[in-house]
Amino acid sequence: MAETKSVADFVIQRLYDWGVRCIYGYPGDGVNALAGSLARRQADIKFVQARHEEEAAFMACAHAKYSGEVGVCLATSGPGAVHLLNGLYDAQKDHMPVVAIVGQQALTALGANYQQELDLTALFKDVAREYIQLATRPAQMRHLMDEAVRIAIAKRCVTCIVIPNDLQKEPMEAPQRSHGFTFSGVGYSRPRTLPAAEDLERAAEVLNAGQKVGMLVGAGIKDARAEVMEVAELLGAGVAKAILGKTMLSDKLPYVTGSIGLLGTEASDKMMKNCDTFLMIGTSFPYAEFLPEEGQARGVQIDIESANLGLRYPHEVNLHGDARETLRALIPLLKKKQDRAWREQIEGWVKDWWAVVEARAMDAADPINPQRVVWEMSKRLPENALMSCDSGSGTNWYARHIKAGDGMIGTLGGGMATMCPGVPYITAAKFCHPERPGFAIVGDGAMQMMGISALITIAKYWKEWQDPRLVVLVLNNQDLNQVTWEQRVMEGDPKASVTQDIPDFPYDSYAEQIGLVGLRMSTVDDVEQVWDEALRAERPVVINAYVDPNVPPMPPHITFEQARNYAKSLIGGDPDAMGEIKQTLRSMASKYFHD
DSSP states (O other): OOOOOBHHHHHHHHHHHTTOOEEEEOOOGGGHHHHHHHHHTTTTSEEEEOSSHHHHHHHHHHHHHHHSSOEEEEEOSTHHHHHHHHHHHHHHHTTOOEEEEEEEOOGGGTTSOOTTOOOHHHHTTTTTTTOEEEOOSGGGHHHHHHHHHHHHHHHTOEEEEEEEHHHHTSBOOOOOSSTTOOOOOOOOOOOOOOOOHHHHHHHHHHHHHOSSEEEEEOGGGTTOHHHHHHHHHHHTOEEEEOGGGTTTSOTTSTTEEEEOSTTOOHHHHHHHHHOSEEEEESOOOOOGGGSOOTTTSEEEEEESOGGGTTSSSOOSEEEESOHHHHHHHHGGGOOOOSOOHHHHHHHHHHHHHHHHHHHHHTSOOSSOOHHHHHHHHHHHOOTTOEEEEOSSHHHHHHHHHOOOOTTOEEEEOOSSOOSSOHHHHHHHHHHHOTTSOEEEEEEHHHIIIIIHHHHHHHHHHGGGSSSOOEEEEEEEOSBOHHHHHHIIIIIOOOOOHHHHBOOOOOHHHHHHHTTSEEEEEOSTTHHHHHHHHHHHOSSOEEEEEEOOTTSOOOOSSOOHHHHHHHHHHHHTTOTTHHHHHHHHHHHHHHHHHOO
């Protein structure tokens, strides 16, 4: 153990004792002593300097997602602390273990309305609701650190410790063996969480009785992929995936129907509309209108989060347990279905859907169809690819056009669905797995919000990665495209150029200026050539892809209200009406004439 002369030294050492080897953050006078201690320990714990505290929080969340470890971020007091919030909420909504270490003004100044003094325990009370503490004495630090890390891991949540800057410099003190002190320790072992035997038997009865079983899985099956596949084979079921479960099961499996919901596939939609039994595992997918109708299907749900059980669908049996352990206990109770007609029907839907996806990708557009760009990307992805995606219309193409393979790890901001995490996510992924290639799909709105500055972080660190390949695909349509389509389809309003148009930016030239490779797609003839060049590059690449904003992100089914609102938006004087009509007709034709 390294010598821990100060409180700051102890904090860094205790994180090391808990297995932390990477901290994402930005310095400031509120954490100067912690930064100094980190600088002396760079051989043990790497400090990754983000361009902005929000980026650091996104990276800490991504670290947890890509590695399975606790993520840690560091920020100074006042504005630095405020900047962390969006990234921390991203972690909270997706149940990721993240510890935020935040500076504060000196204890002697608190309550004096001092510069940058904020009530940080109040500020973080919601996002770090399971554990938020202000440190006031050196002898506290042992149990504060242990509790913050242990609770974050055990409850899959965000925790926060606020450490005043003068306290960081104080000599570290061990707790005394007397009243009012506590002695904590390092270590946590996750328990085996398994439902009662009688509940497993009730679940098996429901599943065995079903003739048409549909499954929906999410990020909670991360360690249960083999078990999910075995259950699907026994039950002759199809498997749909919530967006956070995109890479949890291979899209090359013939019974995997793909994504569900507004970003989903027609195969998933048909399965949910026609199943008589519904098995939901490890997901809190929010959109109930895409699940079976109430009373249509008997339901079984498995989730480690008790609050998720019975939340989206009135399941007949709710099993509180770890996905892998619960499925392992359930499998011996299941009977293999001999009639495979339902499975064959699902596989037919899946095959037809992939044909539609390819046909839509090949539709002409002005200048380039974004679906074609992502389709060609998918064809070239290595089996061990790391992937991230930002929030926007590009999320549709990620959900539908990426054919995830067995070895891929991909994720995005799920519950928070915030813009900006795409580039920070893939950067953190490279720190977790420096030997693997990385790919990010990001809209131009997200790039201008944070991605451009986050590229500087990549430029700063890429030479440290064993495999330097990292490709950031920028879908450049000069439109806040997802919101534009939402305005049209959900509100019936035409595109409002005053809010939706964004300026062009030379993403490729900028990449070259900071030492990366910049490539441009201006016509459809560029697409395949540029992808091949990007995959040959020996340093990170930014692709500036000029794509058509009028290619519609077609939902799996269109309601009467959506159709009415869309027609209303066109009649209302949408500036891109002719382009919309042309591309919508092409997308609809691709569905029926893809053969």
